[in-house]
Amino acid sequence: MNTLFSNLFKKDWFGLLIVVFFGAIIISLLKPAFISPFNIYVLMSSISLMLLVAMSQMIIIAIGQMNLSVGAIGGLVAISFAGLMEVYNMPISLAACIGIVIGVVAGFFNGYITAKTGISAFIITLATLYIFKGINLGITEAQPFYEIPEAIRFFGNEKIIGPIPYLIIIPLIVVFLMWILMTRTKIGRYMLAYGNSIQSSELMGISSTKIVITAHVISGLLAAIGGMLVVCRLSLGTPNIGDSWLLPSFAAPVIGGALLAGGKVDVLATALGVVIVAIISQALVIFKVDPFFVQIFLGFMILFAVLVNRYREYQEENKKKIFSHE
Amino acid sequence: MNNEFCLEIKNSNKSFPGVKALDNANFKLKKGSIHALVGENGAGKSTLIKLITGVYRPDSGEILINNEETNLNSPNDAMLKGISVVHQERNLIRRFSVGENLMLNNLPKNFFNLIDYTEVSKQSKKWLKILDLNIDPETIVSDLTVAKMQLCEIAKALSMQSKILLLDEPTSSLSPQDVKNLFELLKKIVKEEGVSIVFVSHKLEEVFQICDYVTVLRDGKNACESEKIKSLDRKQLVKLMIGRDEQIVKSNKIIDDNNKKIIELENVNTYLGHKGINLFLKKGEILGLYGLVGAGRTELAKSIVGIEKILSGNLKLNSKLIKISSAKEALEKYRIGYISEDRKKEGLILMHNVLDNTGITIWSQLKKIFNFLDDSTIGKKVIPYIEKLEVKTPSNYQLTSNLSGGNQQKISVAKWLAAGTDILFIDEPTVGIDIKTKGYLHELIIDLSKSGTSIVLISSDMPEMISLADRIVVMKNFMIKGEKINNHDYKSMSSSIMEFIHD
DSSP states (O other), rough: OOOHHHHHHHSSSHHHHHHHHHHHHHHHHGEEEEHHHHHHHHHHHHHEEEEEEEHHHHHHHHTTTOOTTTTHHHHHHHHHHHHHHHHOOOOOHHHHHHHHHHHHHHHHHHHHHHHHHHHOOHHHHHHHHHHHHHHHHHTTTOOOOOOOOOHHHHHOOOOOOOEGGGGGGHHHHHHHHHHHHHHHHHHHHHHHHHHHHHHHHHHOOOOOOHHHHHHHHHHHHHHHHHHHHHHHHHHHBBBTTTTTOHHHHHHHHTTTTTTTTTTOHHHHHHHHHHHHHHHHHHHHHHHOOOHHHHHHHHHHHHHHHEEEHHHHHHHHHHHHHHHHHH | OOSSEEEEEEEEEEEEEEEEEEEEEEEEEETTEEEEEEETTTTTHHHHHHHHHSSSEEEEEEEEEEEEOOOOOHHHHHTTTTTEESSSSSSSSSSSBHHHHHGGOOBBBBBTSOOOHHHHHHHHHHHHHTTTTTTTTSSBBBOHHHHHHHHHHHHHHHHHHHHEEEESSSTTTTOHHHHHHHHHHHHHHHHSSSSSSEOOOSSHHHHHHHOOOEEEEEEEEEEEEEGGGGGOOOOHHHHHHHHOOOOOOOOOOOOOOTTOOOEEEEEEEEESSSOEEEEEEEOOHHHHHHOOSSSSHHHHHHHHTTSSSSEEEEEEETEEEEEHHHHHHHHHTTOEEOOSOOIIIIIITTTSSHHHHHHHGGHHHHHHGGGOOHHHHHHHHHHHHHTTTTOOOOOTTSSGGGGGGGHHHHHHHHHHHTTOOOOOEEETEEEEEHHHHHHHHHHHHHHHHHHOOOEEEOOHHHHHHHHHOSSEEEEEEEEEEEEEEEEOOOHHHHHHHHHTOOO
């Protein structure tokens, strides 16, 4: 029993689960409105969307890079999806397929240039962020698409049962598949190996080009799905979808213990990171804190999480030092 | 006769802008043998290794594997043809388990095409067993000792069905016991697994101890090719390597008992874990700090120069109590310098040029009005030292990252010479340095101490210690185990030093 607990405590996600659990209890004791069915529904909807954003960034963090264009890809796909349905009366399934293709192509573009030039993904995706955003504004002329089919509105706003939104189905499947990908598939393990050490993984015969491109393609795909889910939730396609994704996309993985240097990410902990960010944002609203403070708070949380991660690494190193002279 | 050699390099040439790195080099690896590849830094060893591992392609010449002419276009290519490298820099994925590392190229899958971790552990155990390694395959690599990591790399190479193993300076961070284990294991896999080994090392004692054949490179040419090691002795081998007889440098200075104690440590405890350290250094003395890797020598030096914290005890400079809070203060206020063992990480700024790297220690001395510095002021101070050490660089504006290891080390020494310190801590000055440069550095250290600089020399190289130090202090487990005045007699000194370590 003891070892079971000490093993659980070593996992990143377990500590976060405890934080979520007690955090939710404390907030609901102070403000019972927090556990009202409507509030839980709103919370779950925002978690659903942010899960995709976080996973999209997490897979790039896994290979030790950053994707600044996550929001721009999501936004471009969102307006394409809405636009195809409004302007060309395209069926939902076809529009969604094209949306996914756009996301995949955008991700491939990021990955291909990064892998082939060896220039840091930070710079490449900073550039593509503006390219994708520019295309978005060019298409929309900064005007939203309003004519969204009823089925889309239904999927984005109705509940399966109790307070559980339909919206959460896809993100849950994505989290499960990502968990399988990062822990049980060859390509996922190779990504982490690459994130740990590019040199070592190349010496083991792992193709860097393939790894980098695959990670960016998956990132683009997830951002695309995220963008389309936002269209469902809002029942419209506005050009500013994705603009506010950058900060939370890093917050959740980092709170989940991911190292920005690469090689260490945890899917479950990242998902719990999303939940924590959502709960805090929601709590600030319920306690009537000025919404602008939410951003300040989120910024400090990232800083705090990075410091905690750094401290834990430092502790591990020290433990080893002491261990090695005995 | 035909199948005698598993790897042959014939008449290979390779040029880089300005240098002919390999000039008609030949190399033949006999099946089931251990073959030493030796040569000075810059002799073409690393280029030859890179040909064998597919990193470079020869400009002309042939590579034969099992008598078949082969092109090796990438490291992956070489790996598929059964050539594995156990690198100086460890190439395992540190956050993965031992088992996953061993099986990474061939991960077992279950029915759903997902990785089967029970099978990973099971299959990797087989390879660990061949090496008699008692490691749980689920251990995370970063929790292993350096020696065990290296053995895991060998297991990894075997698991990839490699028949040719390249070991590049495999013993540079191992303790004598670990080296002994490693050598037994190498002999075993050569015999039982039919593996052939290319052994690259600067330590000639090891070459004689374990190798069957030797190939020497000098200036890109074969000074000797696939010679039986038994037909050579150490002196001949050194002559082949450097083209002349080796000159053994010996310090024959007498340190007067009356010489002033320049630094004294009384009952010092440090943050890094040193307990009750008592130590002194006399003016003009070379004090050797000997110990195995992990004994706490580097850590002690860093604590004294203010990089790490001293918790309690007295530190005296010229009998006055002092407190050093940073390396900057040590240098500027107390004139104490520290030459790091890790020249790439701590000693040099690789992206900067030779002049900047050498001048960095005196920037604050040279600053004129408005804090401007110009290259000619720095150059005047610094260039004599660069010349004195015979740093081989096309110009003083060359980036240090483009220089060979030996030349980098010379620059990290030159920079402290330029600083003109009174006390110098020199940490492992000759690791990975060839015999010729080693000789220069030894002479330099002795000259420095004769001119009045007091030196603390940290080295794991016993012959080096015994030829240079005036007095040797032995450390183990972050404590001082004993001290002996050096009589420069290898036999008696080494046995009393080892007694201190294994008491």
